[in-house]
Amino acid sequence: MTEHLTRRHILGSGAALAALSASKQAAAGSTIRVYESGNYQDANGVTLRMVKRPAPKAGPGQVVMRVRATGLNARDRSLLRGVRIYGGAGEAPTRVPFDDNAGEVLSIGEGVTRVAVGDRVICTHFPLWIDGPWDDATMSKMDFGVNVDGFCAEQAVVPAEGLVKIPPSLSFEEACTLPNAGLTAWNAVVREARLLPGENVLTLGTGGVSVFCMQWAKMQGARVGITSSSDEKLARMKELGADFTINYKTTPNWHEEALKQTDGKGLDAVFNTVGIGEMDRSIRASASNGRVLVIGANPVAPSGDNTQAVGLKDFPRNMIMRRLRVQGVLVGSRRMLTDAVKAIETNNIKPVIDKVFPFDKVLDAMNYMESGAKVGKIVIKI
Ligand SMILES: NC(=O)c1ccc[n+]([C@@H]2O[C@H](COP(=O)([O-])OP(=O)(O)OC[C@H]3O[C@@H](n4cnc5c(N)ncnc54)[C@H](OP(=O)(O)O)[C@@H]3O)[C@@H](O)[C@H]2O)c1
Known part of the structure; x- marks a missing residue:
């Protein structure tokens, strides 16, 4: 991992230094906190619990993101109640929920050149849909929080191809509303x-x-x-x-x-x-x-x-x-997300956030969403 941290990265950004220290921890076999949903329900029928997992490592073409913000979308109401939104039989698989995301690149795997350690990034909802028309057979294979782990976690592994850089005008909380809504x-x-x-x-x-x-x-x-x-x-x-x-x-x-x-x-x-x-x-x-x-x-x-x-x-x-x-309309491609980010910069558009909850209050965020009181987005700061 350290060979990827060039002099430019280390001198150029405080985030890169933080990333270096965090990546050393990861290499030392540290753990991260994640929420899981799936084969578990509390007394209110909600499938969500915080657990510790080993810090992830980036494989070829992948990036480990230090997740700074995630959020809830309409479908998460169903997912957190154990509903298999695209059908399927049997127990729901254990997954880290939520597809909203924004964070920093903590480490990069072999062959990754699109982003560098310390970059502020978001990952598109369907990271295999880069451009052109949608192809369900190939592009639906990665759907965060549904068939692969999502972002309600301190760190997440994502394909580098799905990443788009966050414009300086947006905080992590604001940026995490872009990959889905x-x-x-x-x-x-x-x-x-x-x-x-x-x-x-x-x-x-x-x-x-x-x-x-x-x-x-x-x-x-x-x-x-x-x-x-x-x-x-x-x-x-x-x-x-x-x-x-x-x-x-x-x-x-x-x-x-x-x-x-x-x-x-x-x-x-x-x-x-x-x-x-x-x-x-x-x-x-x-x-x-x-x-x-x-x-x-x-x-x-x-x-x-x-x-x-x-x-x-x-x-x-x-x-x-x-x-x-x-x-x-089905979410969108990385190309569309890149265009949307450019439009945000040019037109100074700010995503509308109703409330930001801390990482240990995800259940409160879900209850608030179910109350119907909000406008725009609910965000979790990690
Ligand atoms: N096709 C896709 O790719 C895609 C992607 C994302 C989301 N979605 C879907 O899009 C929908 C909205 O998602 P979201 O994340 O924006 O949900 P959300 O934040 O939970 O918002 C839902 C809102 O729907 C409004 N609503 C409910 N019944 C209504 C009605 N009869 N007429 C008008 N408004 C009504 C309510 O607005 P008020 O509180 O103002 O009454 C409510 O706040 C969901 O069904 C979701 O599954 C689809």
Whole structure:
């Protein structure tokens, strides 16, 4: 490991010195603290416990990251309750949860040249998706927290190919929101919706992905609306730049309000972060040539009322007559994450963080997430 620490690394950065001392500890066979989920449940049905593991080592093409921040995403609610989100039988495998991540390169394996010890980095959600179209057969083999260990740990081993450097304007806490929520929203808004300035768009809810959709869409010059169950949260969204807001609890037929807000023309893009329960309204709210970006896949409306599921009778007709495009969105590639990071630097965008919890309070963070009180992201500082 020491041969990788050049004079430049050691003299150039305090982080590199910290990394050197930490890597010596690792070499000496020290342990790290990690959370595990899987074959274990507490009295409340939560599968999460802190354990010690040997400090990891970087193999060829790999990097050991000193994780400084991780965070929770919607799917973690299911994972921490032992739900196998992509199916599969039997006991859930033991995994370190969470895919949000930001940290420093602690050590590098053979052949790694993209990053150096001490670099501040994030690792993309699917580290095998570098660029080009998604290929499920090969790229889904690494999904942090699901089929490989994630980042709720003091250190994590990652493929160097998945890394992107953190811009100086972002803290670790801010940067860790990018590999999942920030990137998914980027893919939806910039890659798939291809928004034009002045277009009318609506994003659903004030969760991590939706708030990023609002920020990226504003950056693209669109006129942006956002929905929420809470007027208080909507007031915050106005402060953050929303052009119009709709409370979906007091206005359940929000598509009618969206039509009013656009002088009857309809929305050029709807970011459906919910799923089937809001699909029919998303389509009815759309303008000619509109795009509906499908991001959430909840099987029923969160209220449990599934009567607003896609109106199959009208669906093809609406699609044809308005020439709509319905597009599924799956997180994004390293190339997209690199572009998003550049946009953050150029446009001085700050991820919206609701609360930061310490490493020993991950359970509190999960309970807070389940309370529904938050806007944007919940982060764990490590
Ligand atoms: N396709 C992908 O690659 C991808 C990637 C990341 C996440 N996702 C999915 O995207 C969804 C959002 O993820 P997230 O991490 O942003 O979740 P999150 O932070 O937990 O936010 C969820 C938010 O959804 C809102 N909501 C619930 N029911 C709603 C409704 N009927 N209409 C409008 N908003 C509603 C709530 O907003 P209010 O509190 O304001 O009411 C809630 O805060 C999840 O289903 C997740 O699995 C997909």
